[in-house]
Amino acid sequence: MTILPLHTNGHVIARQNEATVLRVDGLQPLVSGVAHRCAVCDRRPEFEITEDAVQVQDPCPYPDGITTEITLSVPSGKIIVTDNLRPIYRVDVDAFACYNSTLGQAQVVEAMAAIGCAYGPVGNTCPGLYRTGPDSYVIAKPRHDDHDNPSLPEEACLATICTNLWAYSIADFEHWKARGGDPDKLGWSETIVDVPPGTYRFIHHSGERGFDRDGPDTVIFAHIELIAKGRRVRRLIASAWAHTRRLLRPQRDRCPSPPGPSSGRFTSIGG
Numbered sequence: 001m002t003i004l005p006l007h008t009n010g011h012v013i014a015r016q017n018e019a020t021v022l023r024v025d026g027l028q029p030l031v032s033g034v035a036h037r038c039a040v041c042d043r044r045p046e047f048e049i050t051e052d053a054v055q056v057q058d059p060c061p062y063p064d065g066i067t068t069e070i071t072l073s074v075p076s077g078k079i080i081v082t083d084n085l086r087p088i089y090r091v092d093v094d095a096f097a098c099y100n101s102t103l104g105q106a107q108v109v110e111a112m113a114a115i116g117c118a119y120g121p122v123g124n125t126c127p128g129l130y131r132t133g134p135d136s137y138v139i140a141k142p143r144h145d146d147h148d149n150p151s152l153p154e155e156a157c158l159a160t161i162c163t164n165l166w167a168y169s170i171a172d173f174e175h176w177k178a179r180g181g182d183p184d185k186l187g188w189s190e191t192i193v194d195v196p197p198g199t200y201r202f203i204h205h206s207g208e209r210g211f212d213r214d215g216p217d218t219v220i221f222a223h224i225e226l227i228a229k230g231r232r233v234r235r236l237i238a239s240a241w242a243h244t245r246r247l248l249r250p251q252r253d254r255c256p257s258p259p260g261p262s263s264g265r266f267t268s269i270g271g
């Protein structure tokens with residue numbers, strides 16, 4: 001048994017850059033002490049083992065992690081803001097990479113946007129939707145100083161998101177109703193927010209390499225910006241789905257964990 005330096009080629013498979021190599025006469029050397037799949041791209045690493053080091057052969061396709069960009073049409077000028085909009089908006093997470101990976105989460109963000117829901121993983125942080133300008137917003141968790149003053153002004157907070165599901169989910173209120181959402185059943189955890197009608201771009205950051213959702217400073221999960229004003233609904237769902245299908249790949253030998261409330265640049269268009 002030998003401990004050797006590990007060159008991950010950009011994959012996230014170990015806390016420390018070293019691996020244990022087991023050599024048994026007559027058998028291929030075994031590498032242990034590393035994850036079976038990359039936490040970012042969800043691929044199984046193929047190792048090249050020399051006397052001096054263990055090297056992952058193929059580079060991670062997402063060395064900087066994944067920034068996810070989607071758009072959401074809000075022709076009604078009202079959005080419903082909460083953690084969980086299932087079952088009104090639900091996708092088959094089994095069709096994607098493991099949800100515990102950055103790629104799997106990005107694919108779910110994409111697929112949810114394609115059916116009209118701006119969705120993004122935020123962990124169990126209970127963030128808020130904050131207005132930062134006339135046409136700009138963030139999903140963020142403010143920092144609090146020693147006197148419990150938040151780093152983002154409370155009057156700018158349009159909605160707080162209770163993260164029983166470790167995510168935010170935002171949809172056009174009328175679109176949500178048209179798909180079966182019942183306003184009479186709204187609870188304390190859903191907030192209806194008036195915004196200018198139009199199309200909004202969400203740039204979601206939690207998949208970026210080095211993103212720390214539990215960091216000490218203000219954590220911004222998503223930047224949101226009005227990019228086109230108006231009440232005209234953009235009927236681009238079909239093209240968005242076509243784009244999403246291109247991101248899909250067969251998922252055999254999946255990780256056993258269920259898609260849970262947890263954690264390149266993609267683009268799609270929400271309905």
Ligand SMILES: [Zn+2]
Nearest residue numbers: 011038041060
């Ligand atoms: Zn990788």
